[in-house]
Amino acid sequence: MKAHTFIKTKEGREIRMKKSMKHVGIFLIAMLVFAMAGCSNDTSNGTEKKAAGKKSDYPTKPITLIAPSSAGGGTDATARALTADIEKYLGQSVGVVNKPGGSGSVGMTEGANAKPDGYTVTMVFVELTMYKHLGLSPLGHDQFKPIGLINLDPAALTVPKDAPYDTLEEFIAYAKEHPGKVKVGNSGTGSIWHIAAESISKKADVKFNHVPFEGAAQAVTALVGGHVDAVTVSPAEVKAQLDAGKVKTLAVMSDSRSDIIPDVPTFKEAGLDVDPVGTWRGLTVPKDTPDDIVAKLEDAFMKAAKDEKFTKFMASSGLGIELKDSKEFKKFMDDNYKQFGEILSDIGLSK
Amino acid sequence: MNLLLDGLSNILQWQVLLVLVVGTVLGIAIGSLPGLTSTMGVAVILPVTFGMEPVTGILLLVGVYFGSVYGGSLTAILLNTPGTPASAATAIDGYALAKKGLAHKALTVSTLSSAIGGMISVIVLILVAPQLANFALKFSAPESFALALFGLSIISSLAGKSVVKGIITGFIGLLIATIGLDPMVGIPRFTFDKMELTGGINFIPVMIGLFAASEAFKSMEDIFSTRKLSFTVEKVKLKWSEFKTLIGTILRSSGIGTFIGMIPGAGADISAFVAYNEAKRFSKNKEGFGKGELKGVAAPESANNSVTGGAMIPLLTLGIPGDAVTAVLLGALMVQGLQPGPMLFEANGPIVYTLFIGMLLANLLILIIGLPGIKLFTKILYVPKAVLTPIILILCTVGAYSLGNSYFDVLVMFAAGVIGYFMQRYDFPASPLILGLILGPMMESNLRRSLVMSEGSISIFFTRPISAILLIIAIITLFAPLFNKLMKRGKGSESHKVQS
Numbered sequence: 001m002k003a004h005t006f007i008k009t010k011e012g013r014e015i016r017m018k019k020s021m022k023h024v025g026i027f028l029i030a031m032l033v034f035a036m037a038g039c040s041n042d043t044s045n046g047t048e049k050k051a052a053g054k055k056s057d058y059p060t061k062p063i064t065l066i067a068p069s070s071a072g073g074g075t076d077a078t079a080r081a082l083t084a085d086i087e088k089y090l091g092q093s094v095g096v097v098n099k100p101g102g103s104g105s106v107g108m109t110e111g112a113n114a115k116p117d118g119y120t121v122t123m124v125f126v127e128l129t130m131y132k133h134l135g136l137s138p139l140g141h142d143q144f145k146p147i148g149l150i151n152l153d154p155a156a157l158t159v160p161k162d163a164p165y166d167t168l169e170e171f172i173a174y175a176k177e178h179p180g181k182v183k184v185g186n187s188g189t190g191s192i193w194h195i196a197a198e199s200i201s202k203k204a205d206v207k208f209n210h211v212p213f214e215g216a217a218q219a220v221t222a223l224v225g226g227h228v229d230a231v232t233v234s235p236a237e238v239k240a241q242l243d244a245g246k247v248k249t250l251a252v253m254s255d256s257r258s259d260i261i262p263d264v265p266t267f268k269e270a271g272l273d274v275d276p277v278g279t280w281r282g283l284t285v286p287k288d289t290p291d292d293i294v295a296k297l298e299d300a301f302m303k304a305a306k307d308e309k310f311t312k313f314m315a316s317s318g319l320g321i322e323l324k325d326s327k328e329f330k331k332f333m334d335d336n337y338k339q340f341g342e343i344l345s346d347i348g349l350s351k
Numbered sequence: 352m353n354l355l356l357d358g359l360s361n362i363l364q365w366q367v368l369l370v371l372v373v374g375t376v377l378g379i380a381i382g383s384l385p386g387l388t389s390t391m392g393v394a395v396i397l398p399v400t401f402g403m404e405p406v407t408g409i410l411l412l413v414g415v416y417f418g419s420v421y422g423g424s425l426t427a428i429l430l431n432t433p434g435t436p437a438s439a440a441t442a443i444d445g446y447a448l449a450k451k452g453l454a455h456k457a458l459t460v461s462t463l464s465s466a467i468g469g470m471i472s473v474i475v476l477i478l479v480a481p482q483l484a485n486f487a488l489k490f491s492a493p494e495s496f497a498l499a500l501f502g503l504s505i506i507s508s509l510a511g512k513s514v515v516k517g518i519i520t521g522f523i524g525l526l527i528a529t530i531g532l533d534p535m536v537g538i539p540r541f542t543f544d545k546m547e548l549t550g551g552i553n554f555i556p557v558m559i560g561l562f563a564a565s566e567a568f569k570s571m572e573d574i575f576s577t578r579k580l581s582f583t584v585e586k587v588k589l590k591w592s593e594f595k596t597l598i599g600t601i602l603r604s605s606g607i608g609t610f611i612g613m614i615p616g617a618g619a620d621i622s623a624f625v626a627y628n629e630a631k632r633f634s635k636n637k638e639g640f641g642k643g644e645l646k647g648v649a650a651p652e653s654a655n656n657s658v659t660g661g662a663m664i665p666l667l668t669l670g671i672p673g674d675a676v677t678a679v680l681l682g683a684l685m686v687q688g689l690q691p692g693p694m695l696f697e698a699n700g701p702i703v704y705t706l707f708i709g710m711l712l713a714n715l716l717i718l719i720i721g722l723p724g725i726k727l728f729t730k731i732l733y734v735p736k737a738v739l740t741p742i743i744l745i746l747c748t749v750g751a752y753s754l755g756n757s758y759f760d761v762l763v764m765f766a767a768g769v770i771g772y773f774m775q776r777y778d779f780p781a782s783p784l785i786l787g788l789i790l791g792p793m794m795e796s797n798l799r800r801s802l803v804m805s806e807g808s809i810s811i812f813f814t815r816p817i818s819a820i821l822l823i824i825a826i827i828t829l830f831a832p833l834f835n836k837l838m839k840r841g842k843g844s845e846s847h848k849v850q851s
Contacts, residue, residue, distance in 0.1 A: 212536075217672055225488035316687075317682060
């Protein structure tokens with residue numbers, strides 16, 4: 001615009017200028033404007049130039065990490081702990097922004113629709129692979145490019161200490177004798193822990209009375225108070241009660257034993273071959289983000305996840321660390337999407 | 352006792368004391384800003400504590416937690432802007448007192464009641480935590496439903512001039528609470544395919560709008576009208592004789608607060624309303640409530656601060672967090688290698704007792720910082736309305752946005768502000784709406800959860816003693832104003848006869 005008006009004034013003064021000269025003039029002025037733009041904002045221009053060439057100097061400014069949950073939950077804590085020292089590995093700081101709502105779909109949708117420039121990273125969790133099935137949101141994991149998986153916690157079948165069963169086998173036998181009477185607490189209908197309980201009931205062919213609570217903590221409280229007979233939540237969520245000797249965990253729904261409760265067998269070891277079900281948290285960027293930026297983020301976040309401070313934090317919070325790189329994480333989400341789709345349609349929750 | 356003395360000597364180190372002071376001051380600031388809740392304050396400070404010693408780190412969080420619950424009352428009284436939901440009940444009489452020019456007195460009462468309530472709850476925590484904790488476990492879905500119903504029955508006493516209008520706004524609150532995902536089966540209700548609505552309408556922006564924004568809109572009238580209407584602040588101090596009349600209320604409310612704080616899923620906001628209701632029930636001067644009654648400030652403030660100690664009971668003794676703040680504190684304790692639960696007292700006795708002393712000190716600090724601060728806080732009332740009103744609106748906007756970093760919440764806040772303006776104009780009380788909005792989800796999900804547990808039989812509400820007792824109290828509370836009216840009418844007609 002500026003160049004245009006300038007030309008007009010010039011035109012006004014040198015009115016007899018030849019047409020070809022005029023074109024040259026426009027070209028020259030256009031170049032000048034470009035150069036000036038380059039001077040005033042040379043960082044972004046530099047990035048463009050280098051990106052076109054071999055390697056970008058991304059990141060040149062702080063990065064935002066969307067935590068699609070309220071301040072204070074496990075997702076928020078993981079995000080904050082992971083980014084606390086990330087500047088070491090990334091060269092820029094990462095600020096955590098909480099965007100709760102819609103079981104995480106509000107924050108994740110914003111993350112998926114962010115500019116694909118690598119400056120908005122989203123911490124996604126297991127619900128991302130369930131929104132479409134549940135009809136909660138049209139958002140799916142295919143709208144993201146994965147950076148990596150950070151955390152995975154399996155479901156752990158936990159019962160009160162004085163329950164009349166000590167093993168998974170005895171629990172299932174008891175449930176078969178009392179169909180529909182065993183109250184299993186979960187963290188909400190259609191939640192991951194509900195899926196866990198339904199997976200058990202499907203595989204073992206028993207009927208439970210599923211009692212949904214607002215979050216796992218409430219379900220565990222009800223278990224300790226004797227208001228429900230079992231819960232299927234993560235080891236971290238029952239750890240305090242396990243240590244206090246108020247509850248016992250019969251089995252964990254994963255391929256290998258949990259580091260937090262290594263004495264507890266997996267479902268397979270305990271005699272029920274059920275697919276692993278667990279909650280997880282990983283990092284993603286919008287799907288059109290350039291691969292070299294994803295690689296940089298992958299490298300930095302994987303290093304940060306191995307940082308001693310972070311691993312100590314996770315261990316003391318009872319959260320399991322499970323690292324998967326971009327490719328593995330993508331396959332993992334694909335598998336989850338398929339697995340949960342089947343269970344949710346079996347129990348009539350699929351839309 | 353030895354452990355307590357050891358705790359005292361552990362506390363008396365300058366780092367620990369400094370951290371407590373910093374935490375409490377931070378907490379008061381966070382609490383007084385609308386939209387910044389106690390939970391948010393504690394969660395944001397949490398990462399700072401990772402590198403600290405266990406006692407120092409936890410006490411920083413305790414300071415923030417306790418301070419923020421108190422801080423909410425400052426703006427509630429001065430500006431009719433409850434800084435936290437826990438202070439919504441305080442705004443009713445607190446602001447009425449400020450309008451009368453008695454802000455200084457109201458703040459003194461709120462500071463004293465907050466500190467005393469907090470200390471009482473900590474003392475209960477120290478003395479009988481393990482015994483009470485097992486009682487808290489008896490609370491499950493049917494009891495929570497009964498408690499929520501009891502809470503709702505309070506509407507009849509919050510209603511002010513017209514019980515009918517109070518019930519109308521209460522039901523509107525309940526109706527708004529049904530927006531969002533169904534709490535049991537996750538079916539969207541009244542969401543109109545809007546993603547922002549799936550989580551329901553957050554009651555905090557509604558509260559900020561109804562109380563603060565509507566008040567700001569109303570004061571705009573005064574700015575443009577020629578009529579001068581600015582508050583005077585009379586330097587009327589609280590007299591000892593006045594304080595004496597409040598002691599009963601403070602003690603009762605502290606008991607209520609400690610008890611409700613202990614129950615999983617019920618927190619400071621509910622306790623403040625319940626205490627307000629009980630103060631009114633026991634008062635001889637029922638008419639004075641809502642028009643600037645000191646007991647109407649003392650009750651909610653001592654109750655919401657005593658929730659803090661109460662909430663620590665199940666947290667420390669059982670490892671069960673009763674609400675969102677204690678859930679964050681649970682995380683903080685675990686990061687420090689302190690696993691809450693029955694073993695905590697045996698394994699980490701000295702630390703636990705140091706924390707207890709720290710909690711008492713934090714409440715003392717509220718007194719030490721709060722009382723001299725009152726003069727400073729009341730200065731806000733000298734700010735001309737033309738300056739103060741835009742500032743309040745900015746605070747409302749920032750507060751609503753910062754909750755979930757969402758513009759939608761800002762829209763909700765402004766909509767609530769406009770509605771609140773007209774509600775005020777036509778004498779529809781705002782508090783019942785807030786109460787309905789807070790209690791609606793709690794009541795609905797616990798009702799349905801109970802019925803899932805009992806496989807559809809409603810006898811679950813009557814065969815469990817705690818639930819049955821609470822339901823009876825709820826029915827009494829709901830119909831109390833009606834009975835009173837009938838009794839008065841009866842008496843009135845009698846006296847009439849005598850006269851004639």
